[in-house]
Amino acid sequence: MNQTASLPAGTGLSPRILACLAATWLVWGSTYLAIKYALLSFPPFFQMGSRFLVAGVVLALWMRGRGAPWPNRRQWLNALVVGGLMLGGGMGGTATAEQSVGSGLVVAFIAVMPLMIAALNLLWRVIPSRLELAGIAVGLVGVLMLTLGQGFGASPAGLVAITTACACWAVGSVLSQRALPLAPGAMGFASEMLAGGLVLMLLSLGSGETLSQPLRAEAVLAWSYLVVFGSLIAFNAYMLLLAEASASLASSYSFVNPVIAMLLGVAVAGEVISAFEWLAALVVLVGVVLLMLGRRR
Template identity: 55%
Template sequence: MSNSTVLRAGASPNLLVPALLACYLVWGSTYLAIRLALASFPPFFQMGTRFLCAGALLMAWVGTCGGPWPTRRQWLHAAFIGTLMLGGGMGLTATAEQHVGSGLVAAFIAVVPMLVCGWGLLFGLKPGRMELAGMVVGVAGVLLLVSGASFHASPTAIACMAGATLAWSLGSVLSTTRLPLAPGAPGFASEMLCGGAALMLVSLVLGEQPQWPPQPLAAAAWAYLVLAGSLVAFSAYLYLLGHASPALATSYAFVNPVIALVLGIAAGGETVSGHEWGACAVILTGVVLIFAGKAKASGD
Protein backbone atom coordinates (compact mmCIF):
# COMPACT_ATOMS: atom_id res chain seq x y z
CA MET A 1 0.00 0.00 0.00
CA SER A 2 2.19 2.79 -1.35
CA ASN A 3 3.97 4.61 1.48
CA SER A 4 2.81 2.88 4.68
CA THR A 5 5.37 2.47 7.45
CA VAL A 6 5.52 0.06 10.35
CA LEU A 7 5.42 2.72 13.06
CA ARG A 8 3.73 6.07 12.50
CA ALA A 9 4.99 9.38 13.78
CA GLY A 10 4.18 10.03 17.43
CA ALA A 11 3.81 6.36 18.37
CA SER A 12 5.72 4.92 21.30
CA PRO A 13 7.78 1.82 20.43
CA ASN A 14 7.35 0.75 24.07
CA LEU A 15 3.58 0.39 23.57
CA LEU A 16 3.75 -1.34 20.21
CA VAL A 17 4.72 -4.82 21.40
CA PRO A 18 2.21 -4.96 24.31
CA ALA A 19 -0.53 -3.78 21.96
CA LEU A 20 0.32 -6.49 19.45
CA LEU A 21 0.42 -9.19 22.14
CA ALA A 22 -2.96 -8.07 23.45
CA CYS A 23 -4.49 -8.35 19.97
CA TYR A 24 -2.77 -11.67 19.29
CA LEU A 25 -3.30 -13.56 22.55
CA VAL A 26 -6.28 -11.95 24.25
CA TRP A 27 -8.39 -11.56 21.13
CA GLY A 28 -7.63 -15.12 20.11
CA SER A 29 -9.19 -16.31 23.37
CA THR A 30 -12.28 -14.07 23.24
CA TYR A 31 -14.03 -16.21 20.62
CA LEU A 32 -14.35 -19.06 23.10
CA ALA A 33 -15.35 -16.59 25.83
CA ILE A 34 -18.16 -15.25 23.60
CA ARG A 35 -19.49 -18.77 23.09
CA LEU A 36 -19.36 -19.53 26.81
CA ALA A 37 -21.14 -16.28 27.68
CA LEU A 38 -23.94 -17.10 25.21
CA ALA A 39 -25.24 -19.65 27.73
CA SER A 40 -26.78 -16.75 29.69
CA PHE A 41 -26.35 -13.62 27.56
CA PRO A 42 -27.90 -13.37 24.05
CA PRO A 43 -25.60 -12.06 21.30
CA PHE A 44 -26.48 -8.37 21.00
CA PHE A 45 -27.24 -7.99 24.73
CA GLN A 46 -23.92 -9.65 25.56
CA MET A 47 -21.92 -7.40 23.24
CA GLY A 48 -23.90 -4.26 24.14
CA THR A 49 -23.46 -4.60 27.91
CA ARG A 50 -19.83 -5.58 27.37
CA PHE A 51 -18.90 -2.45 25.46
CA LEU A 52 -21.09 -0.07 27.47
CA CYS A 53 -19.47 -1.26 30.68
CA ALA A 54 -15.94 -1.12 29.25
CA GLY A 55 -16.56 2.27 27.63
CA ALA A 56 -17.99 3.74 30.84
CA LEU A 57 -15.00 2.50 32.88
CA LEU A 58 -12.54 3.91 30.36
CA MET A 59 -14.34 7.25 30.07
CA ALA A 60 -14.48 7.51 33.88
CA TRP A 61 -10.71 7.01 33.94
CA VAL A 62 -10.34 9.76 31.31
CA GLY A 63 -12.40 12.10 33.46
CA THR A 64 -10.39 11.26 36.57
CA CYS A 65 -7.14 12.00 34.75
CA GLY A 66 -8.53 15.28 33.43
CA GLY A 67 -8.09 14.21 29.81
CA PRO A 68 -9.78 16.08 26.93
CA TRP A 69 -13.30 15.00 25.95
CA PRO A 70 -14.19 14.17 22.34
CA THR A 71 -15.61 17.04 20.33
CA ARG A 72 -19.10 16.91 18.85
CA ARG A 73 -17.70 15.90 15.47
CA GLN A 74 -15.58 13.18 17.08
CA TRP A 75 -18.67 11.83 18.87
CA LEU A 76 -20.45 11.65 15.52
CA HIS A 77 -17.50 9.76 14.06
CA ALA A 78 -17.53 7.43 17.06
CA ALA A 79 -21.25 6.79 16.58
CA PHE A 80 -20.78 5.77 12.95
CA ILE A 81 -17.61 3.73 13.48
CA GLY A 82 -18.97 2.12 16.65
CA THR A 83 -22.18 1.10 14.91
CA LEU A 84 -20.17 -0.50 12.10
CA MET A 85 -17.38 -2.21 14.03
CA LEU A 86 -19.23 -3.14 17.21
CA GLY A 87 -22.91 -3.08 16.27
CA GLY A 88 -22.35 -4.91 13.01
CA GLY A 89 -18.99 -6.59 13.49
CA MET A 90 -19.23 -7.91 17.04
CA GLY A 91 -23.01 -8.34 17.22
CA LEU A 92 -23.09 -10.53 14.12
CA THR A 93 -19.99 -12.44 15.23
CA ALA A 94 -21.69 -13.42 18.49
CA THR A 95 -24.82 -14.37 16.55
CA ALA A 96 -22.76 -16.64 14.26
CA GLU A 97 -21.31 -18.41 17.28
CA GLN A 98 -24.80 -19.66 18.12
CA HIS A 99 -24.55 -21.83 15.01
CA VAL A 100 -20.84 -22.52 14.35
CA GLY A 101 -17.82 -23.28 16.55
CA SER A 102 -15.77 -20.35 17.85
CA GLY A 103 -12.58 -21.50 16.12
CA LEU A 104 -14.20 -21.62 12.69
CA VAL A 105 -15.71 -18.17 13.22
CA ALA A 106 -12.22 -16.85 13.99
CA ALA A 107 -10.91 -18.52 10.82
CA PHE A 108 -13.57 -16.74 8.75
CA ILE A 109 -12.60 -13.42 10.34
CA ALA A 110 -9.06 -13.91 9.01
CA VAL A 111 -10.34 -12.40 5.74
CA VAL A 112 -10.46 -8.92 7.34
CA PRO A 113 -7.04 -7.82 5.95
CA MET A 114 -8.27 -8.79 2.48
CA LEU A 115 -11.41 -6.75 2.92
CA VAL A 116 -9.39 -3.81 4.27
CA CYS A 117 -7.43 -3.94 0.99
CA GLY A 118 -10.69 -3.99 -0.94
CA TRP A 119 -12.22 -1.04 0.90
CA GLY A 120 -8.93 0.81 0.54
CA LEU A 121 -9.53 0.95 -3.23
CA LEU A 122 -12.33 3.44 -2.53
CA PHE A 123 -9.80 5.76 -0.90
CA GLY A 124 -7.12 5.57 -3.59
CA LEU A 125 -5.06 2.82 -1.95
CA LYS A 126 -4.14 0.53 -4.82
CA PRO A 127 -3.00 -3.00 -3.84
CA GLY A 128 0.06 -4.54 -5.48
CA ARG A 129 0.16 -7.80 -7.39
CA MET A 130 1.05 -9.91 -4.37
CA GLU A 131 -1.74 -8.34 -2.33
CA LEU A 132 -4.21 -9.04 -5.14
CA ALA A 133 -2.97 -12.63 -5.24
CA GLY A 134 -3.47 -12.88 -1.49
CA MET A 135 -7.03 -11.60 -1.80
CA VAL A 136 -7.82 -14.21 -4.45
CA VAL A 137 -6.29 -17.02 -2.39
CA GLY A 138 -8.10 -15.82 0.73
CA VAL A 139 -11.46 -15.73 -0.99
CA ALA A 140 -10.83 -19.25 -2.28
CA GLY A 141 -10.08 -20.34 1.28
CA VAL A 142 -13.30 -18.81 2.58
CA LEU A 143 -15.32 -20.54 -0.14
CA LEU A 144 -13.64 -23.80 0.83
CA LEU A 145 -14.36 -23.15 4.52
CA VAL A 146 -18.05 -22.39 4.08
CA SER A 147 -18.48 -25.50 1.91
CA GLY A 148 -17.51 -27.66 4.89
CA ALA A 149 -20.06 -29.45 7.04
CA SER A 150 -20.18 -26.87 9.86
CA PHE A 151 -20.92 -23.80 7.74
CA HIS A 152 -22.80 -25.73 5.05
CA ALA A 153 -25.37 -26.69 7.67
CA SER A 154 -25.89 -23.07 8.72
CA PRO A 155 -26.56 -20.44 6.04
CA THR A 156 -27.37 -18.06 8.91
CA ALA A 157 -23.79 -18.28 10.18
CA ILE A 158 -22.41 -17.54 6.70
CA ALA A 159 -24.63 -14.47 6.35
CA CYS A 160 -23.69 -13.23 9.83
CA MET A 161 -19.96 -13.65 9.26
CA ALA A 162 -20.10 -11.99 5.84
CA GLY A 163 -21.88 -9.00 7.36
CA ALA A 164 -19.58 -8.91 10.39
CA THR A 165 -16.34 -8.90 8.39
CA LEU A 166 -17.61 -6.31 5.91
CA ALA A 167 -18.74 -3.97 8.71
CA TRP A 168 -15.57 -4.42 10.78
CA SER A 169 -13.18 -3.89 7.88
CA LEU A 170 -15.05 -0.83 6.58
CA GLY A 171 -15.07 0.69 10.06
CA SER A 172 -11.34 0.03 10.39
CA VAL A 173 -10.61 1.85 7.12
CA LEU A 174 -12.91 4.80 7.84
CA SER A 175 -11.50 5.30 11.34
CA THR A 176 -8.06 5.94 9.86
CA THR A 177 -9.14 7.94 6.79
CA ARG A 178 -12.38 9.90 6.67
CA LEU A 179 -13.81 9.57 10.20
CA PRO A 180 -10.97 9.78 12.75
CA LEU A 181 -11.79 9.30 16.42
CA ALA A 182 -10.57 11.46 19.27
CA PRO A 183 -6.92 10.66 20.03
CA GLY A 184 -6.16 8.05 22.67
CA ALA A 185 -8.44 6.76 25.39
CA PRO A 186 -11.30 9.27 24.83
CA GLY A 187 -11.64 7.99 21.26
CA PHE A 188 -11.59 4.35 22.35
CA ALA A 189 -14.17 5.00 25.07
CA SER A 190 -16.48 7.03 22.81
CA GLU A 191 -16.53 4.28 20.18
CA MET A 192 -17.30 1.60 22.77
CA LEU A 193 -20.09 3.69 24.31
CA CYS A 194 -21.67 4.47 20.94
CA GLY A 195 -21.25 0.93 19.64
CA GLY A 196 -22.63 -0.49 22.89
CA ALA A 197 -25.69 1.76 22.63
CA ALA A 198 -26.29 0.59 19.03
CA LEU A 199 -26.00 -3.04 20.13
CA MET A 200 -28.47 -2.55 22.99
CA LEU A 201 -30.95 -0.91 20.61
CA VAL A 202 -30.79 -3.97 18.35
CA SER A 203 -31.14 -6.23 21.39
CA LEU A 204 -34.25 -4.32 22.47
CA VAL A 205 -35.79 -4.56 19.00
CA LEU A 206 -35.08 -8.31 18.88
CA GLY A 207 -36.56 -8.80 22.34
CA GLU A 208 -33.50 -10.60 23.71
CA GLN A 209 -33.85 -11.86 27.28
CA PRO A 210 -30.74 -12.69 29.34
CA GLN A 211 -30.85 -15.48 31.90
CA TRP A 212 -30.91 -14.20 35.46
CA PRO A 213 -29.06 -15.06 37.55
CA PRO A 214 -26.49 -15.98 34.89
CA GLN A 215 -24.54 -19.21 34.97
CA PRO A 216 -21.22 -18.69 36.83
CA LEU A 217 -19.10 -19.69 33.82
CA ALA A 218 -21.10 -17.39 31.52
CA ALA A 219 -20.71 -14.50 33.98
CA ALA A 220 -16.96 -15.10 34.25
CA ALA A 221 -16.66 -15.19 30.45
CA TRP A 222 -18.60 -11.92 30.18
CA ALA A 223 -16.33 -10.24 32.76
CA TYR A 224 -13.27 -11.47 30.82
CA LEU A 225 -14.70 -9.95 27.64
CA VAL A 226 -15.22 -6.60 29.38
CA LEU A 227 -11.83 -6.36 31.05
CA ALA A 228 -9.49 -8.23 28.73
CA GLY A 229 -11.35 -8.29 25.43
CA SER A 230 -12.63 -4.69 25.45
CA LEU A 231 -10.56 -2.54 27.81
CA VAL A 232 -7.26 -4.19 26.91
CA ALA A 233 -7.41 -5.81 23.46
CA PHE A 234 -9.89 -3.54 21.66
CA SER A 235 -8.14 -0.43 22.94
CA ALA A 236 -4.85 -1.96 21.81
CA TYR A 237 -6.29 -2.53 18.32
CA LEU A 238 -7.49 1.05 18.05
CA TYR A 239 -4.05 2.21 19.20
CA LEU A 240 -2.42 0.15 16.45
CA LEU A 241 -4.84 1.52 13.84
CA GLY A 242 -3.82 5.04 14.75
CA HIS A 243 -0.08 4.53 15.30
CA ALA A 244 1.09 1.60 13.17
CA SER A 245 0.75 0.64 9.53
CA PRO A 246 -2.53 -1.04 8.46
CA ALA A 247 -0.54 -4.21 7.77
CA LEU A 248 0.78 -4.40 11.32
CA ALA A 249 -2.52 -3.33 12.89
CA THR A 250 -4.41 -6.18 11.21
CA SER A 251 -1.65 -8.78 11.64
CA TYR A 252 -3.69 -10.37 14.46
CA ALA A 253 -5.40 -12.23 11.62
CA PHE A 254 -2.34 -14.52 11.50
CA VAL A 255 -2.57 -15.63 15.11
CA ASN A 256 -6.19 -15.37 16.25
CA PRO A 257 -7.58 -18.27 14.18
CA VAL A 258 -4.89 -20.66 15.43
CA ILE A 259 -5.41 -19.72 19.09
CA ALA A 260 -9.20 -19.81 18.73
CA LEU A 261 -9.15 -23.21 17.00
CA VAL A 262 -6.85 -24.75 19.62
CA LEU A 263 -8.85 -23.32 22.54
CA GLY A 264 -12.15 -24.33 20.95
CA ILE A 265 -10.98 -27.91 20.60
CA ALA A 266 -9.15 -28.16 23.94
CA ALA A 267 -11.50 -26.22 26.21
CA GLY A 268 -14.74 -25.92 24.27
CA GLY A 269 -15.17 -29.48 23.01
CA GLU A 270 -15.40 -28.29 19.41
CA THR A 271 -14.48 -30.46 16.44
CA VAL A 272 -12.73 -29.38 13.23
CA SER A 273 -12.59 -31.61 10.17
CA GLY A 274 -9.59 -32.08 7.91
CA HIS A 275 -11.46 -30.18 5.20
CA GLU A 276 -11.88 -27.20 7.54
CA TRP A 277 -8.24 -27.29 8.67
CA GLY A 278 -7.22 -27.21 5.02
CA ALA A 279 -9.49 -24.23 4.35
CA CYS A 280 -7.98 -22.39 7.32
CA ALA A 281 -4.50 -23.03 5.90
CA VAL A 282 -5.56 -21.58 2.53
CA ILE A 283 -7.01 -18.47 4.19
CA LEU A 284 -3.85 -17.88 6.22
CA THR A 285 -1.77 -18.33 3.06
CA GLY A 286 -3.75 -15.49 1.52
CA VAL A 287 -3.10 -13.35 4.59
CA VAL A 288 0.63 -14.11 4.35
CA LEU A 289 0.68 -13.01 0.70
CA ILE A 290 -1.09 -9.75 1.55
CA PHE A 291 1.34 -8.89 4.31
CA ALA A 292 4.33 -9.86 2.16
CA GLY A 293 3.00 -7.57 -0.57
CA LYS A 294 2.54 -4.70 1.88
CA ALA A 295 6.03 -5.20 3.27
CA LYS A 296 7.47 -5.12 -0.25
CA ALA A 297 5.53 -1.96 -1.12
CA SER A 298 6.66 -0.15 2.05
CA GLY A 299 10.25 -1.11 1.33
CA ASP A 300 10.22 0.23 -2.25
Protein backbone atom coordinates in the same frame (compact mmCIF):
# COMPACT_ATOMS: atom_id res chain seq x y z
CA MET B 1 -7.61 9.45 16.34
CA ASN B 2 -5.09 10.39 13.69
CA GLN B 3 -4.72 8.64 10.39
CA THR B 4 -2.39 5.67 10.21
CA ALA B 5 1.24 6.63 10.65
CA SER B 6 4.05 4.42 9.48
CA LEU B 7 6.92 3.84 11.86
CA PRO B 8 10.16 5.53 10.84
CA ALA B 9 12.51 3.29 8.93
CA GLY B 10 15.12 1.60 11.04
CA THR B 11 13.48 2.28 14.40
CA GLY B 12 11.85 -1.14 14.73
CA LEU B 13 8.76 -1.65 16.87
CA SER B 14 8.38 0.27 20.11
CA PRO B 15 7.60 -1.59 23.35
CA ARG B 16 4.09 -0.10 23.29
CA ILE B 17 3.43 -1.39 19.77
CA LEU B 18 4.79 -4.82 20.75
CA ALA B 19 2.50 -4.90 23.80
CA CYS B 20 -0.48 -3.97 21.62
CA LEU B 21 0.43 -6.73 19.16
CA ALA B 22 0.60 -9.27 21.99
CA ALA B 23 -2.85 -8.16 23.20
CA THR B 24 -4.48 -8.42 19.78
CA TRP B 25 -2.75 -11.69 18.92
CA LEU B 26 -3.12 -13.63 22.17
CA VAL B 27 -5.98 -12.04 24.11
CA TRP B 28 -8.28 -11.67 21.12
CA GLY B 29 -7.59 -15.23 20.10
CA SER B 30 -9.09 -16.39 23.39
CA THR B 31 -12.06 -14.00 23.53
CA TYR B 32 -14.02 -15.88 20.86
CA LEU B 33 -14.23 -18.91 23.14
CA ALA B 34 -15.26 -16.57 25.98
CA ILE B 35 -18.09 -15.26 23.76
CA LYS B 36 -19.25 -18.85 23.33
CA TYR B 37 -19.42 -19.40 27.09
CA ALA B 38 -21.06 -16.02 27.76
CA LEU B 39 -23.84 -17.03 25.35
CA LEU B 40 -24.89 -19.67 27.90
CA SER B 41 -26.66 -16.88 29.83
CA PHE B 42 -26.45 -13.68 27.77
CA PRO B 43 -28.02 -13.31 24.28
CA PRO B 44 -25.62 -11.99 21.62
CA PHE B 45 -26.52 -8.30 21.26
CA PHE B 46 -27.13 -7.82 24.99
CA GLN B 47 -23.89 -9.60 25.82
CA MET B 48 -21.86 -7.37 23.53
CA GLY B 49 -23.74 -4.16 24.29
CA SER B 50 -23.45 -4.47 28.08
CA ARG B 51 -19.80 -5.47 27.72
CA PHE B 52 -18.82 -2.37 25.73
CA LEU B 53 -20.99 0.02 27.73
CA VAL B 54 -19.35 -1.05 31.00
CA ALA B 55 -15.86 -0.91 29.49
CA GLY B 56 -16.59 2.46 27.84
CA VAL B 57 -17.84 4.03 31.08
CA VAL B 58 -14.80 2.79 33.02
CA LEU B 59 -12.35 4.04 30.38
CA ALA B 60 -14.10 7.40 29.91
CA LEU B 61 -14.20 8.13 33.65
CA TRP B 62 -10.55 7.13 34.00
CA MET B 63 -9.56 9.47 31.16
CA ARG B 64 -11.65 12.32 32.60
CA GLY B 65 -9.84 11.82 35.90
CA ARG B 66 -6.59 12.32 34.01
CA GLY B 67 -7.85 15.58 32.57
CA ALA B 68 -8.89 14.46 29.07
CA PRO B 69 -11.73 16.55 27.58
CA TRP B 70 -15.00 15.04 26.44
CA PRO B 71 -15.27 14.47 22.67
CA ASN B 72 -16.89 17.29 20.72
CA ARG B 73 -20.12 16.87 18.76
CA ARG B 74 -18.38 15.87 15.52
CA GLN B 75 -16.23 13.30 17.32
CA TRP B 76 -19.31 11.79 18.99
CA LEU B 77 -21.00 11.48 15.60
CA ASN B 78 -17.90 9.80 14.18
CA ALA B 79 -17.84 7.45 17.18
CA LEU B 80 -21.47 6.57 16.55
CA VAL B 81 -20.79 5.62 12.92
CA VAL B 82 -17.53 3.76 13.57
CA GLY B 83 -18.80 2.12 16.76
CA GLY B 84 -22.07 1.18 15.13
CA LEU B 85 -20.19 -0.56 12.33
CA MET B 86 -17.29 -2.18 14.22
CA LEU B 87 -19.13 -3.07 17.42
CA GLY B 88 -22.80 -3.08 16.47
CA GLY B 89 -22.40 -4.93 13.19
CA GLY B 90 -18.98 -6.51 13.71
CA MET B 91 -19.09 -7.85 17.25
CA GLY B 92 -22.87 -8.26 17.30
CA GLY B 93 -22.71 -10.34 14.12
CA THR B 94 -19.84 -12.40 15.52
CA ALA B 95 -21.75 -13.32 18.67
CA THR B 96 -24.83 -14.13 16.58
CA ALA B 97 -22.77 -16.45 14.37
CA GLU B 98 -21.34 -18.26 17.40
CA GLN B 99 -24.84 -19.36 18.40
CA SER B 100 -24.75 -21.93 15.61
CA VAL B 101 -21.11 -22.16 14.45
CA GLY B 102 -18.01 -23.16 16.42
CA SER B 103 -15.83 -20.31 17.69
CA GLY B 104 -12.78 -21.70 15.88
CA LEU B 105 -14.48 -21.65 12.49
CA VAL B 106 -15.87 -18.17 13.11
CA VAL B 107 -12.37 -16.81 13.72
CA ALA B 108 -10.97 -18.69 10.73
CA PHE B 109 -13.52 -16.86 8.59
CA ILE B 110 -12.62 -13.54 10.24
CA ALA B 111 -9.07 -14.00 8.95
CA VAL B 112 -10.37 -12.60 5.65
CA MET B 113 -10.48 -9.14 7.27
CA PRO B 114 -7.19 -7.78 5.86
CA LEU B 115 -8.34 -8.83 2.39
CA MET B 116 -11.55 -6.83 2.81
CA ILE B 117 -9.62 -3.83 4.13
CA ALA B 118 -7.26 -3.99 1.13
CA ALA B 119 -10.26 -3.99 -1.21
CA LEU B 120 -11.87 -1.02 0.57
CA ASN B 121 -8.62 0.97 0.41
CA LEU B 122 -9.01 0.97 -3.37
CA LEU B 123 -11.53 3.76 -2.83
CA TRP B 124 -8.60 5.89 -1.61
CA ARG B 125 -6.47 4.86 -4.62
CA VAL B 126 -4.31 2.48 -2.58
CA ILE B 127 -3.53 0.01 -5.37
CA PRO B 128 -2.44 -3.53 -4.32
CA SER B 129 0.80 -4.97 -5.69
CA ARG B 130 0.83 -8.25 -7.61
CA LEU B 131 1.79 -10.13 -4.46
CA GLU B 132 -1.06 -8.48 -2.55
CA LEU B 133 -3.49 -9.41 -5.33
CA ALA B 134 -2.23 -12.99 -5.14
CA GLY B 135 -2.84 -12.97 -1.40
CA ILE B 136 -6.37 -11.66 -1.87
CA ALA B 137 -7.11 -14.38 -4.45
CA VAL B 138 -5.70 -17.18 -2.29
CA GLY B 139 -7.52 -15.90 0.80
CA LEU B 140 -10.84 -15.77 -1.01
CA VAL B 141 -10.36 -19.35 -2.18
CA GLY B 142 -9.81 -20.36 1.45
CA VAL B 143 -12.97 -18.54 2.55
CA LEU B 144 -14.94 -20.28 -0.18
CA MET B 145 -13.60 -23.61 1.08
CA LEU B 146 -14.68 -22.69 4.62
CA THR B 147 -18.23 -21.99 3.48
CA LEU B 148 -18.36 -25.45 1.90
CA GLY B 149 -17.28 -27.19 5.12
CA GLN B 150 -19.62 -28.92 7.53
CA GLY B 151 -19.73 -26.07 10.06
CA PHE B 152 -21.07 -23.28 7.86
CA GLY B 153 -22.90 -25.76 5.61
CA ALA B 154 -25.09 -26.69 8.57
CA SER B 155 -25.78 -23.05 9.45
CA PRO B 156 -26.57 -20.64 6.58
CA ALA B 157 -27.71 -18.09 9.19
CA GLY B 158 -24.31 -18.28 10.87
CA LEU B 159 -22.60 -17.73 7.51
CA VAL B 160 -24.72 -14.62 6.82
CA ALA B 161 -24.03 -13.28 10.33
CA ILE B 162 -20.25 -13.65 10.15
CA THR B 163 -20.09 -12.28 6.59
CA THR B 164 -22.03 -9.20 7.73
CA ALA B 165 -19.80 -8.89 10.79
CA CYS B 166 -16.59 -8.96 8.72
CA ALA B 167 -17.91 -6.39 6.24
CA CYS B 168 -19.01 -4.02 9.02
CA TRP B 169 -15.72 -4.35 10.90
CA ALA B 170 -13.66 -3.73 7.75
CA VAL B 171 -15.66 -0.65 6.75
CA GLY B 172 -15.47 0.75 10.29
CA SER B 173 -11.71 0.16 10.49
CA VAL B 174 -11.05 1.95 7.20
CA LEU B 175 -13.35 4.88 8.02
CA SER B 176 -11.68 5.34 11.41
CA GLN B 177 -8.34 5.71 9.63
CA ARG B 178 -9.33 7.64 6.52
CA ALA B 179 -12.41 9.75 7.07
CA LEU B 180 -13.94 9.76 10.57
CA PRO B 181 -11.36 10.65 13.25
CA LEU B 182 -12.32 10.05 16.85
CA ALA B 183 -11.30 12.09 19.89
CA PRO B 184 -7.56 11.85 20.62
CA GLY B 185 -6.20 8.88 22.55
CA ALA B 186 -8.16 6.57 24.82
CA MET B 187 -11.09 8.99 25.13
CA GLY B 188 -11.78 8.32 21.46
CA PHE B 189 -11.79 4.58 22.10
CA ALA B 190 -14.11 5.08 25.07
CA SER B 191 -16.54 7.13 22.97
CA GLU B 192 -16.55 4.41 20.33
CA MET B 193 -17.32 1.72 22.91
CA LEU B 194 -20.10 3.84 24.44
CA ALA B 195 -21.66 4.60 21.06
CA GLY B 196 -21.25 1.04 19.79
CA GLY B 197 -22.58 -0.36 23.04
CA LEU B 198 -25.68 1.84 22.72
CA VAL B 199 -26.25 0.59 19.16
CA LEU B 200 -25.93 -3.00 20.37
CA MET B 201 -28.43 -2.46 23.19
CA LEU B 202 -30.89 -0.96 20.69
CA LEU B 203 -30.38 -4.02 18.48
CA SER B 204 -31.01 -6.21 21.52
CA LEU B 205 -34.22 -4.35 22.30
CA GLY B 206 -35.36 -4.38 18.67
CA SER B 207 -34.75 -8.10 18.26
CA GLY B 208 -36.67 -8.93 21.44
CA GLU B 209 -33.78 -10.47 23.36
CA THR B 210 -34.53 -11.51 26.94
CA LEU B 211 -32.44 -12.93 29.77
CA SER B 212 -34.51 -16.10 29.93
CA GLN B 213 -31.61 -18.35 30.90
CA PRO B 214 -30.44 -18.51 34.54
CA LEU B 215 -27.08 -16.84 35.19
CA ARG B 216 -24.36 -19.47 35.13
CA ALA B 217 -21.02 -18.92 36.81
CA GLU B 218 -19.00 -19.72 33.68
CA ALA B 219 -21.08 -17.27 31.64
CA VAL B 220 -20.58 -14.45 34.15
CA LEU B 221 -16.83 -15.14 34.31
CA ALA B 222 -16.63 -15.20 30.51
CA TRP B 223 -18.52 -11.89 30.28
CA SER B 224 -16.18 -10.33 32.86
CA TYR B 225 -13.17 -11.59 30.89
CA LEU B 226 -14.59 -9.96 27.76
CA VAL B 227 -15.06 -6.62 29.55
CA VAL B 228 -11.56 -6.46 31.02
CA PHE B 229 -9.38 -8.29 28.53
CA GLY B 230 -11.42 -8.19 25.34
CA SER B 231 -12.63 -4.56 25.58
CA LEU B 232 -10.43 -2.54 27.93
CA ILE B 233 -7.17 -4.21 26.86
CA ALA B 234 -7.34 -5.88 23.44
CA PHE B 235 -9.84 -3.59 21.70
CA ASN B 236 -7.99 -0.47 22.83
CA ALA B 237 -4.73 -2.06 21.73
CA TYR B 238 -6.20 -2.60 18.25
CA MET B 239 -7.45 0.98 18.00
CA LEU B 240 -4.04 2.26 19.10
CA LEU B 241 -2.40 0.14 16.39
CA LEU B 242 -4.78 1.64 13.81
CA ALA B 243 -3.71 5.10 14.96
CA GLU B 244 0.05 4.59 15.31
CA ALA B 245 1.07 1.65 13.10
CA SER B 246 0.53 0.52 9.54
CA ALA B 247 -2.78 -1.02 8.55
CA SER B 248 -1.07 -4.33 7.72
CA LEU B 249 0.55 -4.51 11.15
CA ALA B 250 -2.72 -3.61 12.88
CA SER B 251 -4.57 -6.38 11.06
CA SER B 252 -1.84 -9.00 11.59
CA TYR B 253 -3.90 -10.45 14.45
CA SER B 254 -6.04 -12.10 11.79
CA PHE B 255 -3.50 -14.80 11.00
CA VAL B 256 -2.68 -15.54 14.66
CA ASN B 257 -6.18 -15.51 16.18
CA PRO B 258 -7.56 -18.39 14.07
CA VAL B 259 -4.84 -20.78 15.18
CA ILE B 260 -5.34 -19.94 18.86
CA ALA B 261 -9.14 -19.95 18.63
CA MET B 262 -9.35 -23.23 16.71
CA LEU B 263 -6.99 -25.00 19.14
CA LEU B 264 -8.89 -23.63 22.17
CA GLY B 265 -12.24 -24.56 20.63
CA VAL B 266 -11.15 -28.15 20.14
CA ALA B 267 -9.24 -28.54 23.42
CA VAL B 268 -11.56 -26.66 25.80
CA ALA B 269 -15.03 -26.61 24.23
CA GLY B 270 -14.84 -29.93 22.38
CA GLU B 271 -15.64 -28.33 19.02
CA VAL B 272 -15.32 -30.59 15.99
CA ILE B 273 -13.34 -29.21 13.05
CA SER B 274 -12.90 -31.41 10.01
CA ALA B 275 -9.64 -31.92 8.14
CA PHE B 276 -11.09 -30.03 5.18
CA GLU B 277 -11.87 -27.02 7.42
CA TRP B 278 -8.35 -27.05 8.87
CA LEU B 279 -7.05 -27.03 5.29
CA ALA B 280 -9.40 -24.16 4.38
CA ALA B 281 -8.17 -22.14 7.37
CA LEU B 282 -4.57 -22.79 6.28
CA VAL B 283 -5.34 -21.52 2.77
CA VAL B 284 -6.88 -18.34 4.23
CA LEU B 285 -3.79 -17.77 6.37
CA VAL B 286 -1.47 -18.28 3.39
CA GLY B 287 -3.44 -15.61 1.56
CA VAL B 288 -3.12 -13.20 4.49
CA VAL B 289 0.64 -13.82 4.76
CA LEU B 290 1.06 -13.14 1.01
CA LEU B 291 -0.92 -9.93 1.45
CA MET B 292 1.28 -8.79 4.33
CA LEU B 293 4.47 -9.61 2.44
CA GLY B 294 3.24 -7.63 -0.54
CA ARG B 295 2.53 -4.60 1.66
CA ARG B 296 5.96 -4.75 3.26
CA ARG B 297 7.60 -4.68 -0.17
